[in-house]
Amino acid sequence: MSEVSKQSIADSIDIGEPIVELRGVSKRFGSLEVLRDVSVKFRRGETAVIIGASGAGKSVILKHIVSLLKPDSGEVYCGGERIDTMSERELVGVRTRFGFLFQMGALFDSITVGQNVAFPIVEHTRRSKTDIAKTVSQKLQMVGLEGLQDKKPAQLSGGQRKRVALARAIALDPEIILYDEPTTGLDPIRSDVINELIIKLQRELGVTSIVVTHDMASVRKIGDRVVMLHEGKFIFDGTPKEMETSDVKIVRQFVEGRAEDEQLAGIRLKGKP
């Protein structure tokens, strides 16, 4: 796809003003060039899906968005503020605008579900115990797990743990939720529960969602917009429907599930389910 048509597609999905922007971001690890002059805007209220092969740099993109990684060159903006040059201290406030569901969705195993969800609230606010308990209950209700406060993470299924991690990600009422492969390792039914939740949170909380996935069912179900990362660049930017009919070879492979097979093979090699 030419730069021109990519631009017109991006402009036609004008959901809101840009809330997150990468401008000319490049990043390498040693000799590995992961991002090459990447520019992308995510708009307020949209659900954008990032696809791409395993190792393409999708998680690296998310980490730049919350400034867990710094670009070698280029700029990162959140709500119009440049964040890649901020100190860790300045970033504390910026990061509370984000909810981050990490790839491994790690919960603290030694504390209860309720304490896990309460964790960011205790870290970042001085709210009372009663007030925190009320919020925890609200957030758990949102993900359909109200009443499980006193369980330990080990007592839950994989899908439930993901939902607890999601309740924790929304504990501080973020404006933007970043999801890193939220359905990986879940069966289709549990994956669909997560997809429904992503849609629900976007509708009910009005959040901007940026979702990394290799799950085509998720892309079709939740995406307002899909961007595809390949060899350090975004090679596609359009709606899921436009993705289905794209004549870009790499996009076609992905849609037809060939890239997905490769990726699953990669995951198996790493010893994940």
Ligand SMILES: Nc1ncnc2c1ncn2[C@@H]1O[C@H](COP(=O)(O)OP(=O)(O)O)[C@@H](O)[C@H]1O
């Ligand atoms: N902190 C790091 N140090 C060195 N290499 C890294 C680091 N983070 C990511 N990489 C490498 O960058 C590439 C992209 O990683 P990642 O964004 O995790 O891929 P994915 O698209 O699967 O999420 C991979 O080859 C990975 O090994």
Ligand SMILES: [Mg+2]
């Ligand atoms: Mg990743």
